[in-house]
Amino acid sequence: MSDATNSGPVLSADGTPLKRSLARALRRQKMRALMLIAPLLIFVLVTFILPIADMLWRSVENQIVTNTMPRTVVALADYDGASGELPGEATFEAAYYDLYIAAERKLHTRLGSRLNYEQTGASSLFRKSGRGLDDIGEVYMDQFEDLDKNWDEAEPWAELMGDPAWLEAQGKWQKGQTQPTFKASGAIKELLPRTAEQYALFAEFQQVDKDKSPLREEPWSAVHTALYQDLAEADVSGYTGPQADLLKAADALVASPDFETVTFKAGFEEIDEDWMDPEIWVTIQTYSPELTNGYFLNAVDMQKSPDGAEFRDERERIYGLLFKRTIFMSMVITISCILLAYPVSYLLSNLPARSANLLMILVLLPFWTSLLVRTSAWKVMLQQQGVINDILVWIGMVADDSRLTMINNQFGTIVAMTHILLPFMILPMYSVMSTIPPSYTRAAKSLGATNWTTFWRVYFPQSVPGIGAGSILVFILSIGYYITPEIVGGTTGTFISNRIAYHISSSLNWGLAAALGTILLAVVLLLYWAYDRIVGIDNVKLGG
């Protein structure tokens, strides 16, 4: 290297240019670091980030309406709910076929409870309709059966509808094998399109959901309804395929004036008067898109209406109140933590190390004690027959029959959570205060400042970062607290998180729970961002 005669690029030991060699080494170093991080990163992504993304997705996802009632959603596309009129017969027809298959698959109740979040009564309406839809089809089914018993048999139907190749394959099928997918015969598909579609749905349901052969199951009444509709329009005289006589006889029956029919609209009216109210159709139409902001509107006490989003009735607004209460109580808790933590941190950072360490144990002991232990401790302390009330009664401050109510309200939550979160305030405050040099205050005093001025103008400004760090930490923690408010909060001291838990486990309105969670998450991330700007995430310290 030392012979400077070589004016070319500097070379490394193996002859490659040093620059490239260094770049390669750097790249290798980066790769190695990433390889070390990768397993954990993937682990966290799968076990934690994806769940959070799933929650965000659920707060806007709304596929259930289109998935369960695809035809109705299409039929309602041009419906104008504001006119106050009912949708046309075509919509009722679509709703009939949609709900029929949904009821067979037992999905209609799920859709009912989904729509019930938006319109009360939808749940029972759908449940009732699931039972009542058969009445419409049975009108036709009974008449076809009276004409010919074969209309109530599995095999003639299959022969009529199925493609010969499928019929043969299905005939050989035995339980345990995969079933051949139903294929309608070409002539029938052209002649009786509705029937073919309904029969295909029926066959798929039997094969996939029930694992039964369509050759042995008689079709359900929706197929008979479709058959009537097709026969009323089609001319089957030219049909020569299997079961042609059967079909022609049915066609003659439908054409005869004695044949009893019922409109879909009348059928729905028979099931429940509510179907004659445009409101339910408007609701279905409003919530038909696959993405919805409905859960978010719900989470801020609003609802969709034909004229856009609007606030709910004064009486029905609960989430605004809950959010306000959560923020208010978190602020009270944060402030009381500041007030209690400041003197203690000051004392700890000004005592000699030995006694400070000893006193620090008093702070760390509750910090390390199980959250439930501390919560149960407060239950023991605060309840009506609890320790504090006992002492107050014993020293005569409170009469035995007028013991204070300190639990199952906001007071209980605030006291218990202040106690639980106090170490999170003391620790960052302490770490900031112990870096403040005592010479500053001495200098201020020797320059003639009073004790108060020294504190307020010299010491306090230097301790503000500690207050900021601790406050944000405590606020973030308290805003999402669940366990303590649940146990000591009663009804007036609960937080938004209790409502989220309620929607997940009791009311099963997961979309709303996800929307509330998303809002809460947004608030926390905003605060976290502020924390990062003020303190820096690398400065997070853990006790001790």
Place this chain on the structure above:
Amino acid sequence: MAVETQAIKRPINFAAPTVGGFGAFFGTFVGASNGSSILGILAGFVIMAAIAYVLLEVLDTGMEKSARWGLVALMVVAGFLLGGIPGAVVGGLLGWFFGWLIYWVGMGRYRVPLPPYLTGGQVLWHYTFRVMCGAIFFFLVSPLVPVIWLSFNAQDFFTITPEMLRFDPEGYSFKHYRDFFTSSEWQQALRNSLIIAPLATFLSVSFGTLAAIGLSSEHVPFRRAIMAILISPMIVPLIISAAGMYFFYSRMGLQGTLFGVVLAHAALGIPFVIITVTATLVSFDRSLTRAAANMGADPVTTFFRVQMPLILPGVISGGLFAFITSFDEVVVVIFVGSAKQQTLPWQMFTGLREQISPTILAVATILVCISIALLTTLELLRRRSERLRGMSPG
């Protein structure tokens, strides 16, 4: 530097009213429980001022020890007459306190730890501040005491019974501890906790340590973003994590399985491992690994023989954090787990909500003991790590 402040005997017309003031304060409560608090205030002031006068002026100050014991005995008797056995206990404590107070104030001992130039107001503020801090420490620690006391209750109550107040042996028993050790539900919960927490800790410590080593090398692309993702389980409120995991794990078929709970808890413990281990690695001397490599050790050997022993305290304390996170966690396990994975905190949570039996308090006492043990371990580790850091150069 240190200025010696001498303890000088204070005039009695300062000491007696001061002690009397304290007497009035306690007299309020004694008076209130016996009918009239005004009378209590007056009596407290007069009695205590008088005692102070007797002890400081009439008796010889050399008789301090016997005078103080005499006061304790006097107050025990007075307390017993007024309030039975609990009264006697409180009386004894008050007697000890006043004995100390009278000589502390009267002999000017309160001045000793302070610089001699402080004004009276500053001295007063100094001690007021100390008392305030003492009250806050009391607030921090005292709620744990009744839990421990009540866990020995012979009755199935969450409240202190009259027998317990009388210190009647009948009022105390170990039955809640027996309950805990014999009830199959609690034992199952304990077993679950002891299975889930170590597994989750193992996962987060092994992944976390590797990643922390990767993160602490000098050239890591997207360091901040990666750090933010890895720390996020600590930032996101538990209820949101629980909700998300519940939705996602039920899609994956992990909801209600032990594996699912372990994964969830491992994710929650990871930030603690990352933070503590990266903090330890900051002071780790990189030339040691280079030296090892130079002497022919392969990276695995270097890691286990050189780096690991030095960062072990950080790894262990990160592991402890992860362990306690999992061991103490309720929200996520309630949603991700099923009845089969019921852990100790979950069992306590249901017990607290339904107020079934004070067995919870026995469990709580055991947990307090465990946390004291953990705290001691951590403190010892911290000292060891400081010692090691002091030894390593740079």
